[in-house]
Every structure is written in structure tokens, then in C-alpha cells.
Amino acid sequence: MTRQPLILHLIRDDRGGQIFIGLLVATLLLVSISNLLMPADSVWHLSTYAVTLLGKYLCYALLAIALDLVWGYCGILSLGHGAFFALGGYVMGMYLMRQIGERGVYGNANLPDFMVFLNWKELPWYWFGFEHAWFAALMIVVVPGMLAFVFGWLAFRSRVTGVYLSIITQALTYALMLAFFRNEMGFGGNNGLTDFKDIIGFSLQSDSTRIGLFVASGVALLLGYLVARYIVTSKFGRVIIAIRDAESRARFVGYKVESYKLWLFVVSAGLAGIAGALYVPQVGIINPSEFQPLNSIELAIWVAVGGRGTLYGAVAGALVVNFSKTFFTGFIPEAWLYGLGAIFIIVTLFMPKGLVGLIKQRVVPVKAAGAA
Amino acid sequence: MNRLSKMSAWFRTESAAPNGFVPAGAPQDFGSHLLREGEIDTSHKVILYLEGVNVSFDGFKALNNLTLYINDGELRCIIGPNGAGKTTMMDVITGKTRPDSGQVYLGQTMDLTQMSEHEIASAGIGRKFQKPTVFPEHTVFENLELAMHTDKRVWPSLIARLSLQQRDRIDEVLNTIMLGEHRTQRAARLSHGQKQWLEIGMLLMQDPRILLVDEPIAGMTHQETERTAELLSSLAGERSVVVVEHDMEFVRSIARTVTVLHEGSVLAEGSMDEVQNNPRVIEVYLGE
Numbered sequence: 001m002t003r004q005p006l007i008l009h010l011i012r013d014d015r016g017g018q019i020f021i022g023l024l025v026a027t028l029l030l031v032s033i034s035n036l037l038m039p040a041d042s043v044w045h046l047s048t049y050a051v052t053l054l055g056k057y058l059c060y061a062l063l064a065i066a067l068d069l070v071w072g073y074c075g076i077l078s079l080g081h082g083a084f085f086a087l088g089g090y091v092m093g094m095y096l097m098r099q100i101g102e103r104g105v106y107g108n109a110n111l112p113d114f115m116v117f118l119n120w121k122e123l124p125w126y127w128f129g130f131e132h133a134w135f136a137a138l139m140i141v142v143v144p145g146m147l148a149f150v151f152g153w154l155a156f157r158s159r160v161t162g163v164y165l166s167i168i169t170q171a172l173t174y175a176l177m178l179a180f181f182r183n184e185m186g187f188g189g190n191n192g193l194t195d196f197k198d199i200i201g202f203s204l205q206s207d208s209t210r211i212g213l214f215v216a217s218g219v220a221l222l223l224g225y226l227v228a229r230y231i232v233t234s235k236f237g238r239v240i241i242a243i244r245d246a247e248s249r250a251r252f253v254g255y256k257v258e259s260y261k262l263w264l265f266v267v268s269a270g271l272a273g274i275a276g277a278l279y280v281p282q283v284g285i286i287n288p289s290e291f292q293p294l295n296s297i298e299l300a301i302w303v304a305v306g307g308r309g310t311l312y313g314a315v316a317g318a319l320v321v322n323f324s325k326t327f328f329t330g331f332i333p334e335a336w337l338y339g340l341g342a343i344f345i346i347v348t349l350f351m352p353k354g355l356v357g358l359i360k361q362r363v364v365p366v367k368a369a370g371a372a
Numbered sequence: 373m374n375r376l377s378k379m380s381a382w383f384r385t386e387s388a389a390p391n392g393f394v395p396a397g398a399p400q401d402f403g404s405h406l407l408r409e410g411e412i413d414t415s416h417k418v419i420l421y422l423e424g425v426n427v428s429f430d431g432f433k434a435l436n437n438l439t440l441y442i443n444d445g446e447l448r449c450i451i452g453p454n455g456a457g458k459t460t461m462m463d464v465i466t467g468k469t470r471p472d473s474g475q476v477y478l479g480q481t482m483d484l485t486q487m488s489e490h491e492i493a494s495a496g497i498g499r500k501f502q503k504p505t506v507f508p509e510h511t512v513f514e515n516l517e518l519a520m521h522t523d524k525r526v527w528p529s530l531i532a533r534l535s536l537q538q539r540d541r542i543d544e545v546l547n548t549i550m551l552g553e554h555r556t557q558r559a560a561r562l563s564h565g566q567k568q569w570l571e572i573g574m575l576l577m578q579d580p581r582i583l584l585v586d587e588p589i590a591g592m593t594h595q596e597t598e599r600t601a602e603l604l605s606s607l608a609g610e611r612s613v614v615v616v617e618h619d620m621e622f623v624r625s626i627a628r629t630v631t632v633l634h635e636g637s638v639l640a641e642g643s644m645d646e647v648q649n650n651p652r653v654i655e656v657y658l659g660e
Contacts, residue, residue, distance in 0.1 A: 235517070235532040242507040242518055249505045252466060253578065254493035254524045263526050 010229045016356060017229060020312040021222065027054075028218040032211050048207050052282050055214035057322050059279040062221045064302045064314035066271035069228050071300070072309035073237065074264055075244035077162075080169030081272050082296035083176050084144035086286070088273030090180075091143055093193035093286040094127060095136035096204075100197050113195070114188045124186045133200050140277040141270040148269030149262065156258040156265075161247070170293050177291035192287025199281050210282070217278045221315070224271050228311050231267065240264055301340065305347050307354025316355055412479035412496060412581055414444040419612050420465070420582060425474030427460055427636075434460040435471070436636035442582070447608035449623045450616045451647075452633035453656060458616045459502065461633070462584050466499050467492045478582075494524065498580030502587045502616075504567035508560035512551050512570060515559050516542045519574035542577070548603070549573035564591035572603070582612045589622055601626045632656075 011017045031046055031054060038045040063085050070076040102109040106116040110123060129135040151172060155165060183189035202209040231237055243250045243257050251257055280286045298321075306317020321343065329336045351358050412419060420442040427435040435457045442448055452458055463469035464476060467489040476484040484492055493499075507515050520538060522528075534542075546552045549569040554562065559570060568588060575583055585604065589597045597619075605626050607613055617623050623630065623644065630647045632639045640650045647653055 231530070234530050236526065236529040238510060238514055238518055239529055241509055245507050245509055246505050248468070248489075249501075249507065250518075251489035252468075252493055252499050253519050253574065254490050254521075256488075256490045256525070259526050260529075 006230075007226065010226055010233060014229065014312075016310060016312040017225070020225070020315055024218055024222055028215055032215060035207065035211055048210050051210055051214050053326065055210070055217045055282045056279060057319055058214070058217040058221050059275045059282070060299075060302070060322055061315040061318040062217070062224045062275035062278075063272050063299060064306065064318035065221075065224050065228050065311055066268045066275065067299055068303050068308060068311055068314035069231065069271070070264055070268045071303060072311075072314070073232055073244065074240040074261060075161075076261060076265065077166045077300065078169045078265075078268075079166045079293065079296045079300060080171075080173035081268070081299055082293075083169075083173035083291055084148060084269040084272035085276035085279070085295075086173075086176070086180075086288075086290035087144045087147065088140050088276030089280040089286040089290060090187060090193070090276075091130075091136055091139045091273070092277035092280040093196075094130040094187075095133065096196040096199060096281060097193050098127075098131035099199065100195065103197055104195070112188070112193070114183075114191065115186070118183060120186075127186070140273050144269040144273035144276075145266050148266045152262045152265040156261045159258075170296065173291050173296055174293050177288050177293075180288035180291060188287070190288065192285055194285040194287075196281060196284060204281055204284070213278065213282050217282070220274055220278055224274065225311060225315070227267075228271070231264070232311070236260070298340070301344050301347075303354075305343060305354055307351075307356030310356050313354050313356035320355065413481050414479050416480060417443050419444040419479060420614075421475065421477040422461070422465070423475045423477075425461075425464060425476060426472045427457075427464060427469060428472060433636050435464065435474075438474070438633075438637050440631065440638060442612055442614060444581075445609050445612055447605065447613045447626060447628055448615070449627040449630045450614060450633060451618070451620070451623060451630060452639070455635075456633040457636040458633055459586060460636075462499060462586060462616070465492075465584060466497060490524070493578065493580075496579075496581035497584065498575040498578040498582070499584045500568075500571050500575055500586055500588060502590070504564065504571045504591075506559040506562075506567055506570050506574065508558065510559055511556050512546070512559055512562070513542060513555040515570055516545055516573055516577050519577040521577065521579040545573045545576050548576065550599075565593060565596050568592060568600075569596070572600070576607075580611065582614065583607065585613065585615045587617055588615065589617065589619060597622060 011021065031051060034044050034046040035048060035051050063081065066084070067078065067081045070078055070081075097112040100112065104113040104116075106113055108116050111120060115123070130139070151169075155168060160168065179185055180187055180192075181190055187193065196204050198204055199209065199213075202212065204210075232240075239250065239255055239260055242253075243255070243260060247257060276286075276290075302317040302321045303314045304317070305321055306315065307313030321340070324339070324343075325336060328339055347354060353360070418441045420440075422438055422440040425435050425438040426433070438457065438461065440461075450458055450461075460469060464471050465484060467484060467487055471485060478484055478492075478495060478497065482495055484497075487495065507518060510518065517534065517538075520542070522532070522538070543552075546555055549572060551562075551566060551570060551573065554566070559567065562570060568591060572585075572588065575585075583604075588600050588604070592600065601622060604613055604615060615623075615626070627644050629641065630644050631641045632647055632650075632653050634656050639656060640647050640653050642650075
């Protein structure tokens with residue numbers, strides 16, 4: 001047997017993945033060059049606004065991979081994955097709030113503005129440590145991961161599956177939204193966290209930081225893809241597909257189904273957390289509306305549109321739906337939700353394997369004939 | 373509960389080695405015999421005990437004070453009319469259904485009513501379902517790989533690579549079940565009989581001490597049926613095989629001891645001839 005570097009091994013039989021990685025790297029390079037090196041009046045110049053928008057989409061794409069991992073490969077339709085995304089975002093928000101220091105409106109070096117406004121005298125204990133970048137970076141995966149662990153442990157051990165699981169995940173994100181709306185929680189209530197100044201010493205207003213965040217999102221997406229790809233191509237991946245298709249058979253063969261689901265769910269939540277953390281500095285705010293159930297449902301639609309169980313399909317879905325959203329909401333904003341609903345219906349009825357499945361149908365028969 | 377049974381498994385392993393020397397993390401010889409999961413204590417010849425087992429669903433008594441012993445290495449056929457409790461009995465043994473009362477033991481020491489499905493499976497009980505259930509999206513080869521007797525916890529699965537011996541073992545089973553040419557085919561595309569065979573192959577890969585086989589020949593051709601009979605007979609001796617089957621001709625061809633279930637308990641037990649001449653069995657089968 002020949003030994004290949006792991007990364008090549010991971011995408012060897014993954015045509016879609018190869019295309020995706022190629023496009024991603026090219027986009028990262030071209031966008032950076034076009035924004036930083038081209039003069040502002042050139043047609044080749046890409047505005048910082050557009051870069052930020054693209055960066056946002058890359059975060060969404062990573063979130064879609066996280067959902068595809070549990071839904072496409074293990075049949076766990078989580079309708080609360082937005083919660084893990086938002087928690088990662090809040091962790092980043094807390095770090096960014098602490099970076100403001102005395103540059104806030106009230107000039108209090110220790111307390112974020114909203115706490116001064118609420119007459120709080122000292123920092124709540126759960127805000128400790130968030131002034132350190134390394135601590136925040138750790139918490140970005142630990143906080144969503146912990147929630148996923150506790151939630152998953154309870155749900156999977158009780159063998160909650162299918163639509164019931166979807167409903168309680170939906171309830172989870174709704175409950176978190178209500179909780180984060182409360183000022184007493186200490187996360188800025190309704191307004192959330194905003195007015196960020198800089199991130200690890202770089203000003204968030206500068207173009208180069210924006211590009212840095214954009215590239216970081218792209219790299220996170222790439223690494224997230226490879227991690228997910230490693231998982232699904234390992235024996236662990238074959239076990240979770242087996243669980244998806246014949247859960248009780250998997251038990252009788254000797255797999256502890258709960259553990260497999262639980263760890264997959266935790267990893268997925270961690271990826272969603274990273275996506276959320278990279279999203280927040282680019283949009284400049286995190287507030288409880290990120291927890292709203294609708295976001296998580298939209299996320300499921302991205303994955304369904306792109307095609308479940310391929311990973312790159314989820315990326316494609318996230319990009320296509322969000323580009324159309326940006327396009328149509330600029331154009332006929334009232335119609336967007338109807339448009340989204342229509343896309344979902346069309347995909348469910350006519351393209352059960354999503355856009356990716358449609359393309360495969362066209363391409364694969366030719367390839368198979370060539371291979372035979 | 374899980375931890376307890378794991379600990380007791382340790383104790384048994386230690387007592388199995390009189391010097392008390394059990395090297396921690398010693399390389400396990402996968403595929404041939406269980407080490408850490410604990411030996412099954414068959415010192416009394418019996419490998420599976422069911423004593424006074426009761427199961428009821430909404431007032432319907434599926435198992436009624438069922439008492440049954442399976443000897444180590446025996447091939448036992450279980451017959452009985454519909455609703456006699458055959459499948460429920462298998463559910464109880466494999467941990468899918470918990471009995472309302474009664475005892476179910478594997479060997480002298482393992483209380484199956486306290487173990488979960490996957491623990492029972494790794495302790496050495498393999499099951500073939502009535503309706504063939506394989507993993508449809510996986511290839512035939514992958515189905516066997518997934519069933520293989522090895523460390524099935526999360527982390528080992530994440531880094532598992534097939535060794536040469538493991539590949540050989542899979543090839544061997546592929547030959548036994550005559551699916552060698554279909555190794556890279558998705559299991560969903562197999563015929564019904566082939567799926568039955570694949571499931572039997574998965575059982576073999578699990579390397580169990582007891583095989584519970586529910587209606588193995590449904591949907592098989594005459595030839596396939598014959599081969600199944602041969603295979604099951606050849607497995608007995610080293611392993612115990614419990615077959616539930618409706619096809620009397622098939623049962624006659626393989627059975628040494630037959631147990632007749634009726635309304636959730638044992639109606640008769642003995643050789644095929646004894647059982648067929650038993651007046652109570654005739655009454656149940658032929659009606660009043």
C-alpha cells in the first residue's frame with residue numbers, strides 16, 4: 001500500500017471537494033489582491049463591503065458543513081444549530097467587548113458600557129478571562145461543545161430521535177433566545193454586544209483587518225471541511241451512516257449508538273461555534289436575534305438545497321441561498337420569504353439530493369461509462 | 373450499571389488467569405476470542421439461561437413464565453405458531469425488550485437484563501433479524517467490516533485502519549457467503565436471498581458465541597436453503613446456534629433438539645420426532 005499525505009488521501013475520491021477547495025483558494029487569493037492591491041477606482045477593485053459580505057457567507061458555509069455532518073450523515077435533523085453558532089458569536093463578542101477597555105462611551109476600563117448603564121458595580125464571574133485572546137479562542141469551541149454535550153447526552157441517552165429531536169433542538173434555541181434577551185443575563189440584553197474596536201490589536205475598521213478576517217473565515221472553512229471529511233471517511237463515518245440507515249442493527253452489531261451521536265453532535269457544535277465567532281467581528285454585532293428559530297430552519301434549507309451528505313453540497317447550498325437572498329432582498333424585499341419557501345418546496349419535490357445531486361446526475365453517467 | 377458490568381468483566385478476566393497477571397492494554401487477538409469483555413462461564417454446560425421470564429404488552433402476555441436453557445455448542449430450533457413469543461424471546465435476550473420479571477443469564481455470570489444492546493452484542497450474542505437488515509448504503513465489504521469483532525468504541529473507530537488479517541477474514545467470509553463478486557456493490561442492490569446471506573456473514577464477522585437466527589431461509593431458493601442448513605450445522609459445536617423457523621422441512625434437516633413455544637411458554641421439547649408426535653403440539657398446530 002502506498003502512503004499518501006493525509007490531506008490528499010482525504011480528497012482523493014472527492015471530486016466535488018477538489019473543485020470546492022480549488023475555488024475557495026482561488027477566491028481567497030483573488031479577493032485579497034483585488035481589495036488590497038487594486039486602486040479604488042479600478043474596475044478590478046472589490047469594495048471592503050463586498051469582502052465582508054463574502055466573509056459572512058464563508059461563515060455560513062462552515063455552519064452548513066456542521067449541520068450536514070449531523071443531518072446528512074447521521075440523520076440527526078437539528079433545528080437548533082443556530083444556537084451553537086450564536087454562542088460562538090457571543091464568546092467572540094465578549095472578547096471584543098473587553099478589548100474596548102476605556103474607549104467605551106462611559107470610559108470604564110473594567111465594565112462594558114451596558115453594565116455601567118445598568119449600574120452594575122463589577123464584572124460578573126462568567127466574564128472573567130475573556131480579555132485574553134487564547135481563553136476566548138478556547139471558549140469558542142468549549143461553550144457550544146459543552147452545551148451540545150449536555151443536551152446530546154440527555155437526548156440521545158433517552159433515544160429521542162427524528163421529529164421529536166428536531167422539536168426539542170428548536171425549543172433549545174428558542175429558550176436561549178429568551179434568556180439572552182434578559183438584561184439580568186449580563187450579555188447586553190436586547191441590544192447584544194456591539195461597538196467593537198479591535199481584535200488582537202488590529203483595528204476592525206481597517207481594510208487589512210477585514211481581509212484578514214475574510215481569509216481567516218476561508219481557512220476555517222477549509223480546515224472545517226477537511227476535519228469533517230476525515231470524520232466521514234473514517235470507520236467512525238461509516239458507523240454514523242450505518243446508524244442513520246439502520247439504527248437498531250448498529251446496536252446489535254455492537255456499537256454504542258448514543259456515544260457516536262453524542263460526539264458527532266459535539267464536534268458539529270464546535271464547528272458551528274467557530275463559524276459564529278468569525279461571523280461576529282465581520283458584521284460588528286451579536287444580539288439575541290441570532291438565536292431565533294427561523295435562522296436554524298433557514299440553515300436546514302441551505303443544506304437541503306445544496307444536497308445532504310456530501311459536505312461540499314452544504315457549502316454550495318449556503319452560498320447559493322445567501323447570494324439569492326442578498327440579491328432578492330435588495331430588489332423585492334417583501335417577496336424573499338416566499339421565494340425561500342418556493343426554493344425549499346421545489347428542492348424537496350424535484351431534487352431530493354439537492355443541487356449537487358442534480359449536477360451529479362448529469363455528470364456521473366458519463367464518467368461511469370468512461371471508467372467501465 | 374454499565375460501569376458495574378464492565379468491572380465485573382474485569383474481575384472475571386482476572387480470575388481466569390490464576391496468577392492474577394493481566395497486562396493492562398495487552399494486545400488483543402481480535403477475531404478469535406474475547407479477552408477484556410470477560411469469558412463466558414459455561415462450566416455448567418449451559419450458555420444461556422432464561423428462567424421465569426415474563427413480558428407483557430398492554431396486558432397481552434407475550435412471554436409467560438418462559439424457562440429455557442441452551443447448552444454450549446448446541447444447535448437448537450425453536451418453532452411455534454404466530455404470536456407464540458419467538459421474536460419477543462430474542463428481543464429479551466438481545467436487550468431490546470426488558471422482561472417484567474425473570475432472569476436471563478449468559479453463562480453463569482452475565483446478567484443480560486442489566487446490559488444494553490451493544491454490551492450484549494460485544495459479550496458474544498449475535499442476532500439475525502426476521503426481515504434482513506443490512507446497512508443499505510454501504511457496500512457488501514463495508515457491511516462486513518462494520519460487523520467485525522473489534523473495539524467498537526468511538527475513538528478506536530476514528531483511527532481504525534484495516535489490518536491484513538482483518539482483510540483476509542473479510543475475504544474468507546465473503547467466500548463463505550458467496551458474495552465475493554459483489555463486494556463493492558451497495559447492499560441495497562442485493563436480492564432478498566443475498567441480503568439474508570450478507571446478514572449471516574455479518575453474524576460470522578461478529579464472531580459470537582451464540583447466534584440467534586430468526587427465519588434464515590425466507591426468500592431463499594432451494595439451493596440456498598441447503599447451503600444455509602449446512603452452514604448453520606457446521607457452526608454449531610464451536611458456537612451455539614438458536615434458529616427460529618417456520619419451515620418444518622428445514623427444521624427437520626438441521627435440528628437435534630426442538631423447542632415448541634406456545635402462548636409465551638415452552639409447550640414441548642425434544643427431538644423432531646418426539647415433538648411431532650406430542651399430542652399437545654398436534655393440537656396447537658392442527659387446531660381443536
